[in-house]
Amino acid sequence: MGFEETWTPATEAGRDGVRAILAAPGDAVIALDFDGTLAPIVADPSAARAHPGVLDALRGLASAVGAVAVVTGRPAGLAVEYGGLAGVPGVVVLGHYGAERWEGGELSAPQVHPGVARARAALPDVLAAAGAPEGTWVEDKGRSLAVHTRRTAAPERALELLRAPVGELAAAHGLVVEPGRLVLELRPPGVDKGAALTGFLRERGARSVLYAGDDLGDLAAFAAVEELRAQGLAGVLVCAGAVGDAPVRELADRADVVVDGPEGVVELLSALGEAVRAR
Numbered sequence: 627m628g629f630e631e632t633w634t635p636a637t638e639a640g641r642d643g644v645r646a647i648l649a650a651p652g653d654a655v656i657a658l659d660f661d662g663t664l665a666p667i668v669a670d671p672s673a674a675r676a677h678p679g680v681l682d683a684l685r686g687l688a689s690a691v692g693a694v695a696v697v698t699g700r701p702a703g704l705a706v707e708y709g710g711l712a713g714v715p716g717v718v719v720l721g722h723y724g725a726e727r728w729e730g731g732e733l734s735a736p737q738v739h740p741g742v743a744r745a746r747a748a749l750p751d752v753l754a755a756a757g758a759p760e761g762t763w764v765e766d767k768g769r770s771l772a773v774h775t776r777r778t779a780a781p782e783r784a785l786e787l788l789r790a791p792v793g794e795l796a797a798a799h800g801l802v803v804e805p806g807r808l809v810l811e812l813r814p815p816g817v818d819k820g821a822a823l824t825g826f827l828r829e830r831g832a833r834s835v836l837y838a839g840d841d842l843g844d845l846a847a848f849a850a851v852e853e854l855r856a857q858g859l860a861g862v863l864v865c866a867g868a869v870g871d872a873p874v875r876e877l878a879d880r881a882d883v884v885v886d887g888p889e890g891v892v893e894l895l896s897a898l899g900e901a902v903r904a905r
């Protein structure tokens with residue numbers, strides 16, 4: 627059975643997207659989120675690594691499609707390191723929701739927003755005053771601060787408890803809150819995965835795109851693909867995981883294809899690479 631029969635998207639738009647990628651792979655961009663899509667979700671963010679098979683799948687695609695990009699909330703350099711992405715020829719990593727760009731070993735990044743240092747100084751007191759439970763943990767990403775609740779006894783409840791105070795702190799320092807899978811991230815405004823993806827597709831003159839993600843931050847990329855589809859670009863939206871934290875369900879409702887986490891993403895990308903190389 628061919629790729630189109632095995633991986634038939636649930637929607638006509640998705641089926642058009644697959645046909646366009648297979649017909650003209652050189653005009654296609656394959657864009658992927660990192661955590662939860664290429665790397666399984668783990669309790670310690672510093673322990674996240676690309677799922678086995680990711681690198682082979684990405685290498686197989688890199689030589690066959692227009693471009694492969696990783697679009698992540700992580701610092702670009704960290705995604706390169708944790709994903710082993712330097713081993714994928716030509717890959718572009720858009721980090722910090724598109725504020726950073728890594729390509730060919732070179733990192734370009736804007737100045738750090740001044741509100742981040744002020745929020746960093748105030749955050750411990752804000753968390754204490756809110757009664758943040760044991761296990762609440764702050765990941766300092768330099769350009770942003772991520773408050774994680776995955777390691778608390780009641781992660782969803784902790785997230786709700788902290789949502790308002792973290793939001794107020796972000797607003798007081800000119801930042802926005804990016805909610806995700808058991809995380810509230812304080813980060814600068816003005817960029818998101820949708821703008822990052824749209825800019826990259828335009829830069830590459832793409833005529834089709836496959837985007838895969840698993841988290842609320844990926845909704846902006848989904849929305850961008852939906853808008854570009856209305857303008858004639860062909861696109862396939864993939865949700866990495868049918869079950870799990872609430873953000874995954876929200877994405878699954880909008881996806882053309884739902885696969886079983888990073889393992890399913892590897893199967894899909896490997897099959898797509900084989901299909902385009904066979905043509």
Ligand SMILES: O=P(O)(O)OC[C@H]1O[C@H](O[C@H]2O[C@H](CO)[C@@H](O)[C@H](O)[C@H]2O)[C@H](O)[C@@H](O)[C@@H]1O
Pocket residue numbers: 659660661662666667668669670671674697698699700765767772774776806807808809811841843
């Ligand atoms: O855009 P992404 O590549 O999906 O990055 C989004 C956030 O991912 C990380 O947090 C998530 O993954 C962790 C490791 O599996 C998990 O422990 C956490 O609960 C998840 O929210 C990362 O730590 C964040 O900085 C990213 O913004």
